[in-house]
Amino acid sequence: MEPLLEVKNVKKWFRSGRDTVHAVNGISLTIHPGEVVALVGESGCGKSTTSRTILRLTDPTEGQILYKGIDISRMPEKQFRAYRSKIQMVFQDPTMSLNPLFTVKRTLSEPLRLQGIKGKDEIESRIIQMLKKVQLGPEHLDRYPRQLSGGQRQRVGIARALITDPDLVILDEPTSALDMSVKLSVINLLRKLQHELNASYLLITHDMNTVKHLCSRVMVMYLGRIVEAGPVSEVFANPKHPYTRALLSAIPVADPTTKKERIRLIGDTPSPVSLPKGCSLADRCPMAEPRCKERQPELQHLPGERMVACHLVEEMVSS
Amino acid sequence: MNISTETAEVTPALRNDKRFRFTRLFKHNVSLTTGLILLIFLVLVAILGPLLTQHSPYETSPGDQYMAPSLAHLFGTDEFGRDIITRVIHAARLDLFIAVSVTALAFVVGSIVGSFAGFYGGWVDMVISRLVDVLLSFPAFILAMGVTAMLGNNLQNVIIALSVAYMPYFIRLTRAEMLKLRNAEFADAARCMGTSKVKIMLVHLLPNAIGPAVAQCTLTMGWAILDAAGLSFLGLGIQAPTAEWGVMIGNGVRDIFSGEWWTAFFPGIAVIVTVMTFNLIAIGVRQLKED
Numbered sequence: 042m043e044p045l046l047e048v049k050n051v052k053k054w055f056r057s058g059r060d061t062v063h064a065v066n067g068i069s070l071t072i073h074p075g076e077v078v079a080l081v082g083e084s085g086c087g088k089s090t091t092s093r094t095i096l097r098l099t100d101p102t103e104g105q106i107l108y109k110g111i112d113i114s115r116m117p118e119k120q121f122r123a124y125r126s127k128i129q130m131v132f133q134d135p136t137m138s139l140n141p142l143f144t145v146k147r148t149l150s151e152p153l154r155l156q157g158i159k160g161k162d163e164i165e166s167r168i169i170q171m172l173k174k175v176q177l178g179p180e181h182l183d184r185y186p187r188q189l190s191g192g193q194r195q196r197v198g199i200a201r202a203l204i205t206d207p208d209l210v211i212l213d214e215p216t217s218a219l220d221m222s223v224k225l226s227v228i229n230l231l232r233k234l235q236h237e238l239n240a241s242y243l244l245i246t247h248d249m250n251t252v253k254h255l256c257s258r259v260m261v262m263y264l265g266r267i268v269e270a271g272p273v274s275e276v277f278a279n280p281k282h283p284y285t286r287a288l289l290s291a292i293p294v295a296d297p298t299t300k301k302e303r304i305r306l307i308g309d310t311p312s313p314v315s316l317p318k319g320c321s322l323a324d325r326c327p328m329a330e331p332r333c334k335e336r337q338p339e340l341q342h343l344p345g346e347r348m349v350a351c352h353l354v355e356e357m358v359s360s
Numbered sequence: 361m362n363i364s365t366e367t368a369e370v371t372p373a374l375r376n377d378k379r380f381r382f383t384r385l386f387k388h389n390v391s392l393t394t395g396l397i398l399l400i401f402l403v404l405v406a407i408l409g410p411l412l413t414q415h416s417p418y419e420t421s422p423g424d425q426y427m428a429p430s431l432a433h434l435f436g437t438d439e440f441g442r443d444i445i446t447r448v449i450h451a452a453r454l455d456l457f458i459a460v461s462v463t464a465l466a467f468v469v470g471s472i473v474g475s476f477a478g479f480y481g482g483w484v485d486m487v488i489s490r491l492v493d494v495l496l497s498f499p500a501f502i503l504a505m506g507v508t509a510m511l512g513n514n515l516q517n518v519i520i521a522l523s524v525a526y527m528p529y530f531i532r533l534t535r536a537e538m539l540k541l542r543n544a545e546f547a548d549a550a551r552c553m554g555t556s557k558v559k560i561m562l563v564h565l566l567p568n569a570i571g572p573a574v575a576q577c578t579l580t581m582g583w584a585i586l587d588a589a590g591l592s593f594l595g596l597g598i599q600a601p602t603a604e605w606g607v608m609i610g611n612g613v614r615d616i617f618s619g620e621w622w623t624a625f626f627p628g629i630a631v632i633v634t635v636m637t638f639n640l641i642a643i644g645v646r647q648l649k650e651d
Contacts, residue, residue, distance in 0.1 A: 125554035126553070132545045
C-alpha cells in the first residue's frame with residue numbers, strides 16, 4: 042500500500058541570537074491511509090514542531106515531506122494551497138484556536154468557501170451535517186466561542202478540521218486543555234469519526250492512556266529524534282528503549298495494590314542548543330556504556346515492525 | 361461562562377441579563393454616563409442648533425458692536441455686531457466635523473499601517489516603526505503646525521495635518537496588539553485552511569486587535585478639537601470670518617483687555633465642554649475595560 046505521508050529525515054533548527062536551537066534532528070516517519078499513529082514525548086522534544094512542518098506552518102531546515110509521493114515541503118504556498126484541505130489539524134486549546142469574533146457558522150463556512158463551494162444553502166447544510174457528526178446541533182450555528190463550553194469548543198475545532206474531508210488529521214494534544222469528564226467523550230468521538238471517515242490520524246500527546254485508547258502505532262520522541270517505534274500493544278507490553286521504559290513506568294495506575302517498578306531518569310534533558318555527540322539519553326540512562334557517549338545510535342529494525350535507536354539493542358533482543 | 365444546550369430557555373434569560381448589566385453599568389460608570397449625555401447634547405446642538413438661531417453667523421450689525429450678554433444677545437456681540445451664541449452654535453458643526461474626520465482618518469490609516477508592521481515584522485516593521493519614531497519626536501501640535509504651514513491653511517489641510525499628528529499612536533497600539541495575536545492558534549488554523557496572509561491579517565486578526573485603538577479614538581477627538589482651535593488661534597488653521605471656536609477665541613483675545621471678555625469667553629467654554637466630553641468618555645471606556 043502506498044504510504045499517505047512520508048517524512049524523510051526532516052530537521053528544523055531555529056536561530057536564536059547566536060545560538061541554534063535544534064528542535065527536530067532528522068526525523069523520519071510514515072503514515073499509511075486510515076492509520077492512527079501516535080507521536081509521544083515530553084514537552085519540548087519537537088513533537089509540535091514536527092507537526093507544524095508537515096502543515097507548512099514552518100518550513101523544514103532539511104529533509105522532505107511526501108504526501109502521496111509528492112514533495113510538499115518545498116512547494117510554493119500557492120501550489121500547496123490545493124493540498125491544504127487534505128491535511129488538517131485539531132489544535133490543543135480550543136479557546137485559542139477559534140476566532141472569538143466568529144460564530145460557529147462563520148468558522149465552519151470558511152474552509153468550505155476556500156474549497157470553492159459558493160451556494161449558501163449547500164454550505165449551511167454541510168455545516169449542519171458536520172455539526173451532527175460531532176454531536177452538536179443547528180442551535181449552535183450562531184453561537185460565539187464564549188457561549189460554548191470547553192468540550193463544545195473542541196467539537197467545533199474537530200468539525201472545522203474534518204469538514205473538508207481530509208486524508209490526514211494532526212491532533213495536537215486535542216484533550217489536554219479539557220477536564221477529565223469531557224476528555225473521554227472527545228476521544229471516543231475522535232475514534233468514531235475515524236471509523237466513519239477513514240482518515241489517518243497523527244496524534245501528538247504525552248498522555249499514554251489516550252494513545253492506548255486510540256492508536257495502533259506509536260513513535261516515541263526524545264530531543265528531536267525518534268527513539269522507538271512500533272505497534273502500540275507491543276511497545277506498551279515490552280518497551281525496548283530505556284527512555285520508553287521510563288516513560289511507560291510513569292503512567293499512573295488506578296489501583297493502589299499494584300506495586301509498579303518506577304524507572305527514574307536522573308538529571309535534565311540536554312539543551313537543544315548544544316546537542317551531545319553521542320546518544321542524547323547517554324547522560325541520564327541507567328544502562329549507559331562508554332560507546333553511548335561516543336556515537337549516535339541509528340534507528341534499527343526489529344522483528345514485528347518495531348524500531349529502536351539504542352546501542353544496547355542486540356542485548357535487548359536476546360534478553 | 362458555560363451555557364447549557366437548551367436554547368429556548370437560555371435566550372430570554374440572556375437578554376434579561378444584558379439589560380440588567382446595562383443599567384448597572386450606567387450607575388457605576390459615572391464618567392461614561394456623563395460623557396455620553398454631554399455628547400448627545402453636543403450632537404443635537406450641532407445638528408439642530410443652526411435651525412433655531414434667529415441670526416446668521418455672518419450677519420454684521422454696525423450699531424450693535426460689543427454688546428454685553430443680554431436677553432437679546434445671550435452671549436453678547438463681537439466687534440462687527442455679530443451674535444456670538446449663533447456663531448458658537450454654528451461652529452459646533454464645523455469643529456465636530458473636524459474632530460470626527462481627523463479621528464476617522466488617523467484611526468483607519470493608523471490601524472491598517474500598524475497591522476502590517478505587527479503582522480509582517482521584519483523590514484516592513486523596521487521602516488514603519490522608524491517613521492513613527494520620527495513623527496513622535498515632534499509634539500503633535502508642532503507637527504500639525506508644520507504640516508499646515510507647508511500645505512497651506514484650509515479645512516482639508518487642517519484635517520490632514522492633525523490626522524498625521526495623531527496617527528503614530530494608532531500605529532503603535534495596533535502594532536502591539538498584532539504582535540500578540542499573530543501567533544494565535546486561530547491564525548494558524550486559518551492558515552491551515554488556506555486563507556491568504558492578507559486576509560488572515562485583515563479579517564481574522566485586525567478586528568481582534570482593534571480594541572485599544574477604538575478606545576484611543578475618544579481621546580483623539582478631544583485633542584483634535586483642542587488642536588484645531590489652537591491652529592486657528594495661531595492663524596494657521598481655519599481663517600476668519602468662518603465661525604470656528606479657535607478663530608473666535610483668537611479674534612476675541614485682544615478684546616479681553618478692553619473689557620469685552622465675552623467675545624473669547626463663550627467659544628472657550630465650548631472648547632472646554634467638548635474636550636471634557638470626549639475625555640469623560642475616554643475615562644469611562646478605560647474603566648469599562650478594567651471592570
